[in-house]
Amino acid sequence: MKKIIGMAAAGAMLLALAGCSGGGGSTSGEGEAPATEDLIVGFSQVGAESGWRAANTKDIQAAFEEAGIELKFSDAQQKQENQIKAIRSYIQQGVDVIAFSPVVESGWDTVLKEAKDADIPVVLTDRSVDSADTSLYVSFLGSDFVEEGKKAGEWVTEEFADADAVKIIQLEGTTGSAPAIDRAEGFADVIGSDPKFEVVASQTGDFTRSGGKQVTEALLKSNPDVDLIYAHNDDMGLGAIEAIEAAGLTPGVDIKIVTVDAVKDGMQALADGKINFIVECSPLLGKQLVEIVEKVVAGEEVEPRIVTEETTFTQEQAIEALPDRQY
Numbered sequence: 001m002k003k004i005i006g007m008a009a010a011g012a013m014l015l016a017l018a019g020c021s022g023g024g025g026s027t028s029g030e031g032e033a034p035a036t037e038d039l040i041v042g043f044s045q046v047g048a049e050s051g052w053r054a055a056n057t058k059d060i061q062a063a064f065e066e067a068g069i070e071l072k073f074s075d076a077q078q079k080q081e082n083q084i085k086a087i088r089s090y091i092q093q094g095v096d097v098i099a100f101s102p103v104v105e106s107g108w109d110t111v112l113k114e115a116k117d118a119d120i121p122v123v124l125t126d127r128s129v130d131s132a133d134t135s136l137y138v139s140f141l142g143s144d145f146v147e148e149g150k151k152a153g154e155w156v157t158e159e160f161a162d163a164d165a166v167k168i169i170q171l172e173g174t175t176g177s178a179p180a181i182d183r184a185e186g187f188a189d190v191i192g193s194d195p196k197f198e199v200v201a202s203q204t205g206d207f208t209r210s211g212g213k214q215v216t217e218a219l220l221k222s223n224p225d226v227d228l229i230y231a232h233n234d235d236m237g238l239g240a241i242e243a244i245e246a247a248g249l250t251p252g253v254d255i256k257i258v259t260v261d262a263v264k265d266g267m268q269a270l271a272d273g274k275i276n277f278i279v280e281c282s283p284l285l286g287k288q289l290v291e292i293v294e295k296v297v298a299g300e301e302v303e304p305r306i307v308t309e310e311t312t313f314t315q316e317q318a319i320e321a322l323p324d325r326q327y
């Protein structure tokens with residue numbers, strides 16, 4: 001941290017830039033930008049709830065290793081209190097930058113203010129916070145989840161163009177998380193204008209395979225005539241497949257399934273005809289996160305919002321893409 005402070009004061013220009021990006025800054029000291037091998041970044045991960053998360057963790061750890069930057073890593077096991085503890089510990093240790101993927105959207109202002117007061121820049125990866133004060137973090141790197149929900153909804157309107165009535169079960173992600181809120185919103189935005197679409201049940205499966213299975217098992221009992229399951233991630237969709245098969249039905253045929261992520265297991269199920277459509281959400285954020293960290297500590301301006309580029313997959317496209325799929 002001392003080195004960042006020194007570096008930020010190296011010239012008026014640099015100072016101004018550090019101020020712009022919301023990064024730490026000071027008015028005293030002199031020196032060079034900190035050497036990569038001296039940097040320490042603290043990262044607080046959501047957990048290990050899904051294939052997406054596993055790929056994201058692996059990619060971030062690999063990118064920092066390749067860049068020669070020390071990464072302190074902690075797994076919050078899907079609990080906000082654990083993330084707050086981890087962030088406080090990184091502040092105490094005086095790391096150069098804190099990065100984290102917030103499990104839920106709200107309740108971060110106090111701890112983010114503590115980081116700001118300690119002059120430690122914070123980068124949000126993957127999920128956002130709902131803090132009104134956007135100076136509490138320097139950048140948010142991740143997908144546009146509303147857009148993902150819209151893409152799922154658009155596929156559904158085309159797929160069921162000729163149907164008169166469509167009953168839908170929605171498997172929601174972790175309650176209060178940005179992807180659960182936004183994927184529900186984007187989907188509802190698109191299908192909501194046509195009354196033939198009815199969401200007969202919507203419950204959280206916490207982004208896990210077992211959650212998706214349990215919720216689907218229960219919901220199929222009260223809604224045996226459902227036409228479609230919209231799962232906020234592949235893992236819950238894969239759990240739903242197990243529940244549908246256990247009920248003696250054929251996933252992808254009797255009940256259609258649309259999911260988000262496009263991790264290998266999901267893509268395999270899509271290629272096998274058990275899932276009908278997947279909206280991609282890329283977990284490969286490591287390289288971009290390293291770039292942001294390097295810019296922030298060099299006092300350069302960083303984009304406040306960096307949106308991940310992603311596509312969608314049909315069953316045919318999944319068969320083609322699978323052999324080269326990285327995650």
Ligand code: GYE
Nearest residue numbers: 049050052126179207233
């Ligand atoms: O879609 C899901 C994971 O935040 C984008 O979290 C991420 C989501 C991802 O558990 O599989």
